[in-house]
Amino acid sequence: MSPTLPGASMSERHEQWMADHGRVYKDNAEKEMRFKIVNNNVLFIESFNNAGNQPYKLSINQFADLTNEEFQASHNGDRIPSHARPSKMTPFRYENVTAVPASMDWRKKGAVTPIKDQGQCGKQELVDCDMSGKDAGCGGGYMEGGFAFIVQNKGIATETIYPYSTMMELATLRRKLPMRQRLVAMKMCT
Numbered sequence: 001m002s003p004t005l006p007g008a009s010m011s012e013r014h015e016q017w018m019a020d021h022g023r024v025y026k027d028n029a030e031k032e033m034r035f036k037i038v039n040n041n042v043l044f045i046e047s048f049n050n051a052g053n054q055p056y057k058l059s060i061n062q063f064a065d066l067t068n069e070e071f072q073a074s075h076n077g078d079r080i081p082s083h084a085r086p087s088k089m090t091p092f093r094y095e096n097v098t099a100v101p102a103s104m105d106w107r108k109k110g111a112v113t114p115i116k117d118q119g120q121c122g123k124q125e126l127v128d129c130d131m132s133g134k135d136a137g138c139g140g141g142y143m144e145g146g147f148a149f150i151v152q153n154k155g156i157a158t159e160t161i162y163p164y165s166t167m168m169e170l171a172t173l174r175r176k177l178p179m180r181q182r183l184v185a186m187k188m189c190t
Contacts, residue, residue, distance in 0.1 A: 014038050021062045034065040041065075113159050124164045125157050126150075 008016075014035050018024070025031040038060075045058040063071055094100075106112045123146075130149040150156045 010039055010042070011035070013042075017060065017064060023065065037067055038064045113164075116164055123156065124159075125162045 025034060041064050049057050126146045130146055
């Protein structure tokens with residue numbers, strides 16, 4: 001949670017967390033239920049951090065009032081629909097590889113970008129452009145549909161060319177663009 005005053009009660013910490021993350025619950029029953037979840041998550045985090053046996057620390061974030069099951073149901077977009085599962089799974093293997101390094105820091109190779117909270121969304125070009133079939137930008141879809149889009153379009157733009165934007169940033173940017181540039185931006189998806 002946000003920094004707290006010494007001696008602040010868990011209830012006060014929860015109220016501060018709600019203010020920090022814009023949480024408003026429909027009634028006192030839901031607020032009490034969410035308070036219990038936050039409290040359990042804080043206890044878990046404090047216990048984990050106090051154990052000191054990991055090279056990293058946990059902290060409270062905007063998901064603190066969700067159970068593990070609620071978080072997984074709303075943020076794990078990697079479920080494969082049963083109709084899209086191959087009947088026989090085979091392990092992935094590289095071809096013609098003789099020397100594989102023990103480790104690889106993909107950040108140093110420029111292959112991964114900084115962490116962003118994309119909610120349930122993914123790569124910006126897919127969110128904006130992949131609207132076919134069951135895929136609906138940030139409205140849902142499966143990885144397989146995104147892969148098919150990339151194959152059909154013979155690749156996907158780098159983040160430098162097609163950067164990630166939050167919905168608010170994107171809406172603001174689009175409002176500021178002259179109509180001609182808006183059309184060019186929309187043309188990138190075709």
